[in-house]
Amino acid sequence: MSKQAEFAVILKMNPMFADLGADELQRISSLCHTQHLSSGEVLFQKGDPGNALFGVRRGQIRIETGATDGSRLTLNFMGPGDLFGEVAVLDGQERTADATAGEASELFVLRREDFLSFLEREPKVAIRIIQLLCQRIRWQSERMEESVLQPLPVRLARRLCALAEDFGSEVHISQEQLGVFVGAARESVNRQLQAWRKDKILDLQRGRILLHDLTKLNTIARNE
Amino acid sequence: MSKQAEFAVILKMNPMFADLGADELQRISSLCHTQHLSSGEVLFQKGDPGNALFGVRRGQIRIETGATDGSRLTLNFMGPGDLFGEVAVLDGQERTADATAGEASELFVLRREDFLSFLEREPKVAIRIIQLLCQRIRWQSERMEESVLQPLPVRLARRLCALAEDFGSEVHISQEQLGVFVGAARESVNRQLQAWRKDKILDLQRGRILLHDLTKLNTIARNE
């Protein structure tokens, strides 16, 4: 499979591009480049202009942010097949976090200027993108309003299910970071996780959570 | 002032269109129509296709949703100069609430089909719109994450300040509805409002809140 075709597949897997036709995807993919990073190399930093979208071909990219006290907080890991910077490539705003290679990595790069001039030549795709962004706005506001007022167990279950989509049943995250994600104190997170451990829904290890019963977790997340 | 110019001013006041140039605004405005509604007339209902954007020229439109128990809940009042349906005009999704005229009204109407074909002819404006949508996505996610985990007084103060922008210092809303807005129990809303009344920040009447000290309310809203 050619690089372009590989990139098209990655785009297709992202909700933002999922509804585009094969033809449109192919033309977008033809704009892409690749970039190699060695382990520890910085891809971009907070405040840099958002001048590209990236897809991970191999390796791992850590998305992290410097806390005020100097410690670093990992927000996300991007592995092969993951896409990030979809919004930045469109609006060119500053990056809101840092990205560094956790290991030697190869990335697909879609540059903002290339993508925008493509959209200018293809207004129908631009309108498609507009509709996708609108969906996202609607989806976001629904989710937020609905999700935020939920009790902690629900928020926690939702976050774990989301993480499971990226990592499978072994989620690699500290309870502290999980707390930041769901907007709760570490201790509260711990207590809830303990309760679930007693129910055999999951197991806990230092820096790791093993999800045994995603079905049950999903039920809690739905809060029916 | 011509109708078109009037509509351009309304668009300009909306963050979604605020950054567009006078030239672009004028061309968009030339697509608009007007529509008259008598008091109580229905503009659209939940589930209708979102086929237009509306600007209020005169009168009042009530945005409301039917609760499960049959009672109606007013989500918002749109007065002269207000714009609604900005997202619907772009993505055409179903309306998520009902809109009825609270009094005899005249509206500016920008039809979806007209706007889309305009964007197709003017890809630069389409890209502009894409960027504005991206801003909105960023803004939304920042706001939400940040706002929702705030304590009730902060959420309440924020909502009151926002309402003050629409209504001035006399906000016409029941404490029950205010509770729905900020995701809190009516009683909790009442107790907080009582406290502020004692501090002379506001005064309470049946179905009405008189804001005396917006400065103080803003300080609370900022939660510094």
Added chain:
DNA sequence: GCCATTATGTGACTTATGACACACTTCCGC
């Protein structure tokens, strides 16, 4: 291995807010 560091587990206490109950007031239709 040893120590410093970081992550986790848990108890005790406090606080914000929701839930329920009920009194009182204002409004509106007849």
Added chain:
DNA sequence: GCGGAAGTGTGTCATAAGTCACATAATGGC
């Protein structure tokens, strides 16, 4: 004006979750 409905004010209680304090356990550098 009467009566019911809707809105408001307040007390009491239960509970979820934050904070503080400290113990314990794993990890990594030397």
